[in-house]
Amino acid sequence: MALKFIFTRGPSLETRLMLCLILSGLLMVADHRGQAFGLRTFLTVAAYPVQWLAAAPVRLGDWAGEWLTIHRELVAENRRLHRQVAELKRRTLKYEALRKENDRLRAFLDKSFKLGEQMLVAELVAVDLVPYEHRVLINKGSHLGVHVGQPVLSVDGVVGQVVRVTPISAEVLLITDPSHAIPVQVNRNGLRAIALGTGDINRLALPNLPNNVDVRPGDLLVTSGLGGVFPQGYPVGVVTEVASQPDKHFAQIQARPLAALDRIREVLITWTHDGSQPFLPGDADSRPAASHDS
């Protein structure tokens, strides 16, 4: 074996290494500038089965859990859900009336306010692609019209935004990633702020607010709609800690995201702009969850 190796022809080891290093360097620069798109799409699609397999134990656990849930629990859950549906129906009745009234009042003010958006349900395929970066992979891609910059929500609150798409999957940057910032508003008094990710899965930071600011623990933060990525009025988090620092310029304010970012299985991809719409396939199971004209 060693003999065979010594007499193999071709470039020397050092030449091959240099070639690989130069190629990697070029690729990194190109990818950093977003120019290696085709190659990345191809490779990501090639890696998709592995990512799917890696998430399989969790899916298996879910499936087994569903099968093994005993009858009594199912009945109890069914009852609870019935109650919940009744309650939600009652609220919807009120909501419809309020929406009409709101639209009418908005019309007086000559302002547009959109609540109804197109949504598409997607499942998480892989989480924690890289340690210390909060990105997840979801199973809907550009063949359904998903595009970069789309807001992603869960039933509890804002999850993040799409940062990369391939035909069959998309990568979502969570709001707690250290490089993520989301414009928010305190629901109680309309105060605007920016919530930054901290790298901690259940903590957001609100820097640059003065020490005497009117924010209290328990305040709800909602998206302000500024910046144009996230639609207005979705819950983001709850303020957990307000510590004024008399020796510094700004108070230290922290919040907890409302969406359980480490436990979600399904997310809603949202279409907010007028031009783009999800491409719907023929089957009924992936129709948009909600659509209103506004």
Next chain:
Amino acid sequence: MTLDTHVYLLIGFTLALALVLRLLALPQPLLQLNPDWVLLVVIYWCLTFPERFGIGSAWLTGLWVDAATGPLLGQHALIYALAAYCCVRFHTRLRVFPLSQQLPLILLFLLSAQLLLFCLEALRGRPLLSWSYWLPCVTGTLAWPLVLTGCGFLKRRHLPTL
């Protein structure tokens, strides 16, 4: 099937398995300890079949890992190519080392790989968040005997003539 296709199939299978282990959805504290299984398997094959699995193959594997894990294409490719170079260059010596001498070397490899990754991340402006960043190197070293026995078993089972 020729012997060569057999070898490449086995290598591809172990690499895919390693990538699954690398991406496995684990609870948060365990996730920080999850070592770079793919690098360990790459090192193993570079030492075992340096004439079949060398720098180029390691580079392609790295590219695949980059695509699966995300941030920047070429990062892991660069690191794996460097590791493969060291392994192929010194495979005659490394192969005959006893485990007690191999382990410190593996630790050194993994630490250098992690350091390089850290430098590349720092170039992109991502700060180091905690000390636990270096823990996978230690668990990776501890996992080396596992890789050695696992891949060795598969090799003896499926390629008894080599």
